[in-house]
Amino acid sequence: MKWIPCSGRSRRDTKNKKNSSSRKKNGVIVNQKPLDQTKPTSERLRDDYPFHVRGGSKNGGSGSITAQTFTFRELATATKHFRSECLLGEGGFGRVYKGYMESTNQVVAIKQLNRNGLQGNREFLVEVLMLSLLHHPNLVNLIGYCADGDQRLLVYEYMPLGSLEDHLLEISPGKKRLDWNTRMKIAAGAAKGLEHLHDKASPPVIYRDLKCSNILLGEGYHPKLSDFGLAKLGPVGDNTHVSTRVMGTYGYCAPEYAMTGQLTLKSDVYSFGVVLLEIITGRKAIDNSKATAEQNLVAWVRDP
Ligand SMILES: Nc1ncnc2c1ncn2[C@@H]1O[C@H](COP(=O)(O)OP(=O)(O)OP(=O)(O)O)[C@@H](O)[C@H]1O
Ligand SMILES: [Mg+2]
Numbered sequence: 668m669k670w671i672p673c674s675g676r677s678r679r680d681t682k683n684k685k686n687s688s689s690r691k692k693n694g695v696i697v698n699q700k701p702l703d704q705t706k707p708t709s710e711r712l713r714d715d716y717p718f719h720v721r722g723g724s725k726n727g728g729s730g731s732i733t734a735q736t737f738t739f740r741e742l743a744t745a746t747k748h749f750r751s752e753c754l755l756g757e758g759g760f761g762r763v764y765k766g767y768m769e770s771t772n773q774v775v776a777i778k779q780l781n782r783n784g785l786q787g788n789r790e791f792l793v794e795v796l797m798l799s800l801l802h803h804p805n806l807v808n809l810i811g812y813c814a815d816g817d818q819r820l821l822v823y824e825y826m827p828l829g830s831l832e833d834h835l836l837e838i839s840p841g842k843k844r845l846d847w848n849t850r851m852k853i854a855a856g857a858a859k860g861l862e863h864l865h866d867k868a869s870p871p872v873i874y875r876d877l878k879c880s881n882i883l884l885g886e887g888y889h890p891k892l893s894d895f896g897l898a899k900l901g902p903v904g905d906n907t908h909v910s911t912r913v914m915g916t917y918g919y920c921a922p923e924y925a926m927t928g929q930l931t932l933k934s935d936v937y938s939f940g941v942v943l944l945e946i947i948t949g950r951k952a953i954d955n956s957k958a959t960a961e962q963n964l965v966a967w968v969r970d971p
Pocket of ligand 2 (some may be wrong): 758880893
């Protein structure tokens, strides 16, 4: 499923790319700060997202950027020059390849960002910052990144069982269905990852993109949340919400956020509820191949 603004436009919509700081469009608050290209990546990130994690550095949050930098040549070598046999999948951000880093003797997943401008670059920076500062057994580990010229790539730990979507919703023939205990284990692990973002990080982090394709599975179906390019810092002080452009994936987006652009931690809790329904029913959040009354999972569950 592609990453799209909940309002229905493609997330690669270029119409809203002007470098203004805050404006209104189609009733939705658009809030995009221009990137300060004069500063190094890590400094820009820390200026924009100054936060720490409660519970000491072991649990993540020493404040230092731990991700390594790689050259494009290193990553091209690791993926046999992005050969199709190394392709793991493709999302709205770009293609993901399996790679082997000879220097560290590590199998990795390398996401190559589509080269189409500022919006993608911002998501890239947010992803590097978030995953560099947030460490938890239920959040995917970012090993490093590459920002050579106009190339933007992210290097993650390789998750051998792919995404929850691959096991739950789009099962290839001959693949075993997940048993109930495994489903519950995955749901509990995803909830722990979300709890870390909401309750341990300070200020809290709103994930904004919780869905089955972003829950990656390791050995023994150990789940980890991935894709933090849309993540936002949550409200601080007396504020109840942050106002932002409505982004996310149709079917998972909380209706009040989609209507008002007012983002709260509860927006993630709504998405978690949709994922839980998918885990329990084995149905997709939105399935256009079904009869009209059954296409939207939440509506169908409310009034089957
Ligand atoms: N670290 C990883 N290890 C193994 N496979 C991965 C990893 N990251 C991504 N993948 C695979 O690549 C596919 C595409 O991932 P990607 O995050 O680009 O898109 P998506 O989540 O499917 O869609 P969207 O862009 O809308 O979030 C995933 O479904 C998964 O199968
Ligand atoms: Mg993803």
